[in-house]
Amino acid sequence: MKKLLNDPADVVVEALAGMAAAHPDRLDVDLEHKLVLRAGGPVQGKVALVSGGGSGHEPMHGGYVGTGMLHAACCGEVFTSPVPDQILAATQAVDGGAGVLHIVKNYTGDIMNFEMAAEMAAEGGGAQVASVVTDDDVAVQDSAYTTGRRGVGVTVLLEKIVGAAAEEGRSLEECLALAQKVNGQGRSMGMALTSCTVPAAGKPTFELGEDEMELGIGIHGEAGRARVPLAPAREIAEDLLGPVVADLGLARGESVIAMVNGMGGTPLLELYLMYNEVHRILAAAGVTVARNLVGNYITSLEMAGCSVTLLRADDELVRLWDAPVDTPGLRWGV
Amino acid sequence: MTVADVSQFRAWIADTSAMLTEQAEHLTDLDRAIGDGDHGTNMARGFAACAALPDADGEGIDAYLKKVGMTLVSQVGGASGPLYGTFFLRFAAPLAGATSVGPTEVAQALRAGVDGVVARGKAEVGDKTMYDALAPAVRAFDGAASGGADLAGCLEAAAVAAAGGRDSTEPLVARKGRASYLGERSAGHLDPGATSATMLLESAARSLG
Structure with a gap:
């Protein structure tokens, strides 16, 4: 470690x-x-x-x-x-x-x-x-x-x-x-490229091969629902968004607040690349992204990977989203 | 021996603490497979704090065990803190005022403790949790007691049954707790909570009987 x-x-x-x-x-x-x-x-x-x-x-x-x-x-x-x-x-x-x-x-x-x-x-x-x-x-x-x-x-x-x-x-x-x-x-789904090490445990929670990823992880370094071969980002974005969109029952013409979140060890370069894929898929489905958040907001130590969260938006939620916030982690309107 | 006093309950907690410290890595390895890899460290930390509780003169068994329960609730965290804490808080209640206890009293206390775990965790047998070790232990204790066994015999029967219950968790798919998120992938691993619960009862058989 x-x-x-x-x-x-x-x-x-x-x-x-x-x-x-x-x-x-x-x-x-x-x-x-x-x-x-x-x-x-x-x-x-x-x-x-x-x-x-x-x-x-x-x-x-x-x-x-x-x-x-x-x-x-x-x-x-x-x-x-x-x-x-x-x-x-x-x-x-x-x-x-x-x-x-x-x-x-x-x-x-x-x-x-x-x-x-x-x-x-x-x-x-x-x-x-x-x-x-x-x-x-x-x-x-x-x-x-x-x-x-x-x-x-x-x-x-x-x-x-x-x-x-x-x-x-x-x-x-x-x-x-x-x-x-x-x-x-609101619905989310996450994936991991690497595990993470709890300081008190001293070794990674799970081992993941170079060509593997975990799909359906939580935020505690626990393994996910399935271990699958690593795929291009556009396919991973489909894998994450598909279940989220289906579970929300999002229809053409609706709008969302979308978060592409890093698990702690993923560069912003890759998170923006993922956001591009997410944005593209949603646009093709006729779903508007009213507001977005891209970065490390709910992490799992140094795990590499990401999660996607969609929140069905309405005027009230967007107005409250835009209201001033002044915290170390989120800050706007002040 | 057929009865136990507060000093033996203290010995039980000290022995459990020693065992958890020794087995912390094993428990954490089990938890890493189907949980988040902290069960051993959390349990060892909580029971070490209990073992370090000062000796109060003239303290009753129930007062001591309530302190153990509160200490676990405040020291362990996770689900194990409330579950083991509730076990001891409820275990203590039927022993109010007792200075020495035999099989009948411990049977009541054990049942109350395990009922508390069920009320807090809402688990059923087969969910792949600590209850899979505790449920057969309670039955075995009661069976041994009604057969006329002394406290040592009852606790030995409970410990053996707990170990059997622990082993029964290996093929199960978890339905409660963090392991449940793995679905089918949780099968093929011993449940860490059932393993630590078995240690607690094995330790009771060594210290209380």
Whole structure:
């Protein structure tokens, strides 16, 4: 393993200390609870958004804390969900009296830890908590008998859009309904060219041959649905977009917010090349890209590969998308 | 021996911690195959924190095990933290006020703990989870207890049954947890959670009986 590290056990805390040093004007970092909070304390009278998950997906979630997006991010160990104490501490720290929305990706550990934290918050009689679970990964077969689909790329779009709504002063119920709407009309699929190495494990999560790729990966370095021969980018774009478009039931004349996301180890050169393919396929299908995002937004350490997320757009979502946002990871309109 | 007191429950946790530390790489390798490769390190870290809990004078078994549960919830993370934490929190409840316990009390506690795991994780037998080791263990414990076995005998039966349940997970296609994302590809691997749950019960057979 070759990584920029001091001790693998300290990687999360030392990275958080770096975020605190880099953004003292915007962020308060609680190193004890491993929380990234907006500077300046709770925003009175507005709904607060708390997200979180394992570390290793940067800039998600800590990089999305700031005006127009999250109020707090709870950082777990690498690829390990945060624990209830952290989530409870974040919930209490950001509650401005209008309630707290937990944004949870559909992973067993994340669900259970956020659930326990919400139970603890309710027992304590503190903040009113609502939760939205994202589950946009079409690579996973959905079934009532299984864990269901993973929450991946749509989480980034949801945090931006619902963050804008909270900033406008919408109620907790309205923010929850909007969050459910965004999740309901967003889908993603990802692929990997290489594995990644969890610092504490020291070796790659899986081995992938020079001429192979994994199709249908999540964001934790886990293997995907199928290992297939490496193909040209235009075919990979078809493989990723096909299931997404079909599952959304996108029709000619509709418009989307599209994200081509890097998994951490893919150059922007290749991501723009992929975006070109995505744009071409959507244009041929008569689907307009209303807004787009190309870059590393929800990553899997140094994994090479990409994911594509499409969110069926309407005027409301585009307006909220365009609203000002000022975070280390997303910044416009300010 | 037919009864156990708090010092033996402490020994159980210490033995489990030692075993998880020794087997951390094995568990992580299993998890790398069908999960995300962190089960060994997370479990070893959580149980090491439990083993390091200070010895409180006159502490009851239930108070001690509740602390173990809370420590696991706050230290392990992932799904294992809430699941193992809930196991110990629920295991402790029927033992309230007890200073020494025998097969009858441990049977109640074990059932309560495993019921807690099911309530939290919503798993069924055959989903390829820790419950595949725990469910036969509870049945074997109860069977041995109703046959008149002492605590050591009951725990031994539970540990053997857990190991059988663990081995039964190898051909299964996972329906819960991160391994479920692999679909058919999850078959052919032991479940890491069923493996660590078996270690917990094997350790109980060594320490409590």
